[in-house]
Amino acid sequence: MQDNxxxxxSFYIFYVTVIVxxxxxxxxxxxxxxxxxxxxxLTLHSNIEYINNITNNLVELINKKTDMQLVDTLKKSKALxxxxxxNLKMFRTKRYRYIYVVQKLPNTEKFRFLLDGAKKDKSxxxxxxxxxxxxxxxxxYKTKKPRYFKHQSIKSLWLTYLKPIVQxxxxxxxxxIDFSLNEYNYMHSTLDDLSFSVKIFMSLLLFIFIVVLxxxxxxxKRVYLLKKQAQEIQxxxxxxxxxxxxxxxxxxxxxxxxxxxxxxxxxxxxxGMIAHQWRQPINAISAASIxxxxxxxxxxxxxxxxxxxxxxxxxxxxxxSKTIDDFRNFFKDTKEKQDTTYGxxxxxTLDIVGVSVGNKNITIVTDIQSDIVFHTYANELKQVLLNLxxxxxxxxxxxxxxxxxxxxxxxxxxxxxxxxxxxVPEDIIEKIFDPYFSTKTLNGTxxxxxxxxxxxxxxxxxxxSVTNDAEGAVFCVVLPxx
Amino acid sequence: MKFxxxxxxxxxxxxxxxxxxxxxxxxxxxxxxxRPIVVFVxxxxxxTLENSKIFDxxxxxxxxxxxxxxxxSSSKQECGNIPIxxxxxRDYMRILNAFxxxxxxxxxxxxxxxxxxxxxxxxxxxxxxxxxxxAG
Numbered sequence: 051m052q053d054n055x056x057x058x059x060s061f062y063i064f065y066v067t068v069i070v071x072x073x074x075x076x077x078x079x080x081x082x083x084x085x086x087x088x089x090x091x092l093t094l095h096s097n098i099e100y101i102n103n104i105t106n107n108l109v110e111l112i113n114k115k116t117d118m119q120l121v122d123t124l125k126k127s128k129a130l131x132x133x134x135x136x137n138l139k140m141f142r143t144k145r146y147r148y149i150y151v152v153q154k155l156p157n158t159e160k161f162r163f164l165l166d167g168a169k170k171d172k173s174x175x176x177x178x179x180x181x182x183x184x185x186x187x188x189x190x191y192k193t194k195k196p197r198y199f200k201h202q203s204i205k206s207l208w209l210t211y212l213k214p215i216v217q218x219x220x221x222x223x224x225x226x227i228d229f230s231l232n233e234y235n236y237m238h239s240t241l242d243d244l245s246f247s248v249k250i251f252m253s254l255l256l257f258i259f260i261v262v263l264x265x266x267x268x269x270x271k272r273v274y275l276l277k278k279q280a281q282e283i284q285x286x287x288x289x290x291x292x293x294x295x296x297x298x299x300x301x302x303x304x305x306x307x308x309x310x311x312x313x314x315x316x317x318x319x320x321x322g323m324i325a326h327q328w329r330q331p332i333n334a335i336s337a338a339s340i341x342x343x344x345x346x347x348x349x350x351x352x353x354x355x356x357x358x359x360x361x362x363x364x365x366x367x368x369x370x371s372k373t374i375d376d377f378r379n380f381f382k383d384t385k386e387k388q389d390t391t392y393g394x395x396x397x398x399t400l401d402i403v404g405v406s407v408g409n410k411n412i413t414i415v416t417d418i419q420s421d422i423v424f425h426t427y428a429n430e431l432k433q434v435l436l437n438l439x440x441x442x443x444x445x446x447x448x449x450x451x452x453x454x455x456x457x458x459x460x461x462x463x464x465x466x467x468x469x470x471x472x473x474v475p476e477d478i479i480e481k482i483f484d485p486y487f488s489t490k491t492l493n494g495t496x497x498x499x500x501x502x503x504x505x506x507x508x509x510x511x512x513x514x515s516v517t518n519d520a521e522g523a524v525f526c527v528v529l530p531x532x
Numbered sequence: 533m534k535f536x537x538x539x540x541x542x543x544x545x546x547x548x549x550x551x552x553x554x555x556x557x558x559x560x561x562x563x564x565x566x567r568p569i570v571v572f573v574x575x576x577x578x579x580t581l582e583n584s585k586i587f588d589x590x591x592x593x594x595x596x597x598x599x600x601x602x603x604x605s606s607s608k609q610e611c612g613n614i615p616i617x618x619x620x621x622r623d624y625m626r627i628l629n630a631f632x633x634x635x636x637x638x639x640x641x642x643x644x645x646x647x648x649x650x651x652x653x654x655x656x657x658x659x660x661x662x663x664x665x666x667a668g
Contacts, residue, residue: 148638158667173637177621178666182640208639228638 061266068259075252082248086241093234098198098211104141105196105213105225111137112151112165112225118217121153124164124175131165131175138167141227148228151215152179154191159184164223181226183210190214191221200231207231305504308485312497316433319440320377326406327373331366338363376401379429390428392460393418399435407443413455414439420460424529426510431527434502434514438467438525441498444490445471445523465527473518482516553580555634555641556600560617561586562658564597572611575602577619601627615653631655632664 115130116123124131138149150173151165160180163173173179181187186199190212198211209231215223338359345351376398396416407414439456446454449471459466474482481487483503488496506514512529556577560569568588573581577600581587590596593611601611602619616630624633624644631649635642643664645657650665657665 150638155667159663168638171636171638174621174625177637178642178644179637180640180642180664 061270064266065263068256068263071259072256075256078252079249082245086245089241090234090238093237094209097209097229097234101146101198101211101227101229102196102213104146105211105227108137108141108149108225109213109215112215113217116217120215120217120222121164135165135167138165139169140167142167142169145230145233146227147230148226151223151225152181153223154187159188161187161224186210187212187224190224194221207235209234308497309501309504312501315497316436320402323402323406324373324377326409328370331369335363335366338366387425388428389423389425390431391423392420392465395428395431395435395465396458396460399432399439403436403439403443407439407456410443410447411454412443412446413453415455415457417457417459420462420464422463422531424463424532426529427505430505430509431529434505434527435465435467437498437502442467442469442471442523445469448490463529463531465529466524468519468522468524470521471523473521473523474516476518479516479518483514549580549583552577553584555643556581557584557586559632559634559643559661560598560600562661563655566597570595570597572596572599572614573602574600575619577602601630615649615655 112120112134115134124134134151138151142149147168148171149167150163152161153164154161155178160178163175163177163179166173183199183201186197190197191214194214194216196211196213198209200207200209202208207230209229211227211229213225213227214221215225342351342356342359345355379398396418400414400416404414435458439458442456445451446456446469451471453470455470457466457468459468475489478487478489482489483499484496485500486496487500503514506512506527506529510529512527514525514527517524517526560571568586570588570590571581572591572593573589578589581600582589593599593614596611596614599611599614599616600619601616601623603623612629616627618624618627618630618633618635620635621633621637621642624630624635624646628646629649629652630646631653632643632645634644643661645661645665647665649655650657
C-alpha cells in the first residue's frame, strides 16, 4: 500500500516547525510593531528636541534684545523687529515652515502677531491671529511650559510646537513653530505598509503551513483508515481461507465417502463377477466329486483314475484361489505409485471382467499400440478402465445391441474405450461426470464416472473426456507422458 | 507609494476648495437671506463661488447684494455702496467699509467681522459668528 506523504517522524517535525513558525510570527509582529513605534517616537522625539533647542536660543535672544520688555520694545523699534525676524528666518526651512511669535489678546481667545519669520504668507505686526486648537495655546500661558500637538491642516499634517516667552515670571508671548510632518507621515505610512506586507506575508505563510498541516492530518487519517481496512481485509481473508480449508476438507471427506460408496458398489459387482468366474470350476469340481463317488460305489475306483480326478480337483481349486487373488489385488487400496503400461492395465482388467462380459455375448477387442511405462496409481486406473467397460457392457446389454463390442485401444499416452451402444445423448453429455448423475434405470449410483474423473484428473494428473462417434460413445483417458 | 502620495495631495486640494466654498456659504449664507445671493467677486474666490449653488456671480457691483473682493484694487471704488467682504488681510485693513474677511494665515482659516461695516449695511451676524467680531 502506498504510504502517506510524510512519515510519522517527519510529520511531528513539521508540526513542531509550524508551531515554532506561529510563535515566531507573533514575536516578529510584536517586535516589528514595537520597533516601528520606537522609530516613530525617536524620530519625533529628536525633532522635538531640535526644535526645543532652537526655541530656547530664540527665547534667550528675544529676552536679551527686548530687555525683558517684549511688546513695548517691539512696538518701539521696527529695526529690532526686523532684526529678530531675520533671526527667525534663519531657522526656516521647508520642514520648519512657519516660525513666529504671537501674544494673546486680553479677555479673548485671539492672538496677535509680534514677529513672523515667513517670506510668503507673512503676517503684519499686531495682526490678529485665530489659531486652531486654542486650548493648547491657552494651556501654554497657564502652565508656562512648552507644548506640541499634531493637527491636520487642509493640505498636510503638521505639528505645532509652542514655546512660552517668559519675562518677569509671566508669559508674554509664544514662539510657534509649525513643523511639517509629511516626512514623518511618509515614514509612518512606509512602516505601516512594511508592517502590513510582513503581516500579510507571514499570515500567508502560516496559512499555507496550516493548510498543508490540515491536509497532512487528513492524509494521515486516510492512510490510517486504509491500513485499518487492509487489516480487516487481511483478517477477512484469513477467515475466508479457514472457511475454504474447512470446505475443502469437507469436500475431501465427501469425496472419500463417495469413493467408499463407489467401492461398495464395485464390491457388489465384484461378487457377481466372482460368482461368474467360480461357477464353471465349481461345477467341474462337483462333477469330479460325483464321478469319484460313483466310481467308488461301483467299486471301479482305481488308484490311477483317483489321482487324475484329485489332480483335476486340485487344479480347479488353484484356479479358484488365483481368481480370488486377482480380485483382491485388483481392489487393493495401494497408496503408492507403480510402474505400469496400458497393456498391463488392460490385461489385468480383462482378467477380472472378461468372462463376465463374454458371457453376455459382447465381444471385447483390444488394440495396444503403446508401450509407455507410466509411474502412476495403477490399481486406481484399473478401476477406471473397469468402470468404463462395465458402463459399456450395461448400455449394450440394456439396449440389446446385436454384434455388440467393446474396443479398447492404447495409442501412445491415450487409452480409448469405445462401444457400439449408440453413444451418450448430447443433452446430458456435459453432465455425465457429475456426482450422482446416472442414466441407468437399475443399479446406477451415479458415482462411477465422477470417481473415474477424480482419479484420472486429481490423482494421476491426466484428463478424461467423452465424445460420440458413428457407433457409440468414445471415452478417452490421457495420462501425462513420463 | 509616490502615486498614493500624489493622489492624497490631489484629494486634499479638491477638499480644500470644497472646504473654502462651504465656509463662504456658511458665512455669507447666514448674513444674506435671499437665494441665490447675487455676488460680485474678484480674485481667487471667483472660481470657488461660481461652483456654489447659493451664489449667483455677476460681473458688476451694480446688481450685486455683496462684493467679495480679493487683490483687485480697481473694483474697490465701484462697489462702495454695497457690503464688501474681503479675501485678504491687506484688503480688510485697507477697505474700512468692509464688513468682514476670510483668508488663510499659516494654514489656518481666519474669519473677521468689523462692527462698523456691519452696522453700515444693517447686517446681522448669527450667534456662532459673533465671536469673530474684532474689538475696537
